Amino acid sequence: MAYAGNVKRNSTLGSALMIVLLAAVIIAAAVFVALNPDILDDLLYIALIAAAVIIAAIAIVYIVMIILAVPYYAAKGEEYQTDASYDLDDVKPVKEADSEKKKE
Secondary structure (H helix, E strand, O other), X not given: OOOOOOOOOOOOHHHHHHHXXXXXXXXXXXXXXXXXXXXXXXXXXXHHHHHHHHHHXXXXXXXXXXXXXXXXXXXXXXXXXXXXXXXXXXXOOOOOOOOOOOOO
């Protein structure tokens, strides 16, 4: 096969060894769990506690955000134009125009 220009090829031996090592660790963990089924109960308990802590933290953050938003909203006030009319009778229809054409 002909290549255009200079080609450099790096070894993928390290990546291949890491994949084999990862597969060996997964197989070892599966064998360990198969030989010690009681560990699944402990892992499930830990996962439930971690999930409860994460959900509680998220809820606390949202509650704090809501509490802090009220004084910010109160201090911000509202802005509106004093010289503009907001009466619906003053609304004029938009003329039909081709949106693809640019006005010259």
